[in-house]
Amino acid sequence: MGKHAMDFGIGLPAAADSWTIVKAAEELGFTHAWFYDTQMLTADCFVAMAAAAVNTRRIRLGTGVLVPSNRIAPVAANALASLNKLAPSRIDFGIGTGFTARRAMGFGAVKMKAMEAYIAQIYGLLRGETVDFEMEGERRKIRFLNPELGLFNTCDPIKLHLSAYVRARARSRRGLPPAGSTSSATSKPAFAKSRRCARNGKRPGTRSAIFRPPPSRSGACSLMARARIRRAPWRRRARAPR
């Protein structure tokens, strides 16, 4: 047996009532639940995750993995932020270029460059930024227009997880050795740490989490959200004397 502690997670085909399994897993000490996002094979992962979010307290919930082409960036960012409202700081954003979800529809993987742009859009939106977004051949600038209303949560962090295949390709492009598992249950949502770091005697931290709340919203996020609601223009108008 290894000398290092190991987190245990479950990966499951999303079912509308997956929360019952996730709740049982939480009670048994599992730390993560990863929901397949394969539209032609399973139920919608965000529906399943939402039900799990309101029926659990500690276990982390992640997409395992979401494929950029199958959900446009504003929809995915909105879904993640909505889940983050139900389970603050318990949401993981697993993403990959797509095997099952796209192959079940006869398509190959998306390009790495497209996925990188997609991730930048998602986290730009979650940071409250205005991002470039292209749809139907036209480019527009988009952003969340009313995050201050507290309908969803863009304050608490959402960790980014890349699939083993994506990481392997990225590492290959940088001339680094492969880090992922090759044929195990861990390779679906992959959680490989760098073997290079392991060889150096280091235990690298959780894989990249590039989304951080903007400085102006750090701290008591919910309190600030409530304060902003009180200052919301429509409320000021409602209270203004005639």
Added chain:
Amino acid sequence: MAQAGPRAAVMLHRAADEALAGLKPGTPMPTQRAEIEGYIALARGFDPETRYLENHRGHLMVVKPEERGFITADLIRATTFTATEAEVRGHIGALGDAGYTQFVICLMPGQEAALADWARVRQGFA
């Protein structure tokens, strides 16, 4: 078969994708195995226009009746973490030594009882 077979079948599906549609498998796969060659031959008989539909039906969830003959004990052993409990603990420990921080169990529909078995394994790494 019900718990580990679907994971082994992933290799068959990817092999067929690669052989018949030119899609790369992404992760290294066992090669020159009779099971895989046999499944590719079977997949050649799927409707060419919608071959991917038949190929991916049940993917990572169930073993289809027509592919069951290719899911051998040897293929399961080569492509999954199926082993005795002591061996599984050893494999997971080795992953921890290599720097992995999380082990994920794929639960198949209808096989949720496996959760209790894996919880017992987990306790050795808590």
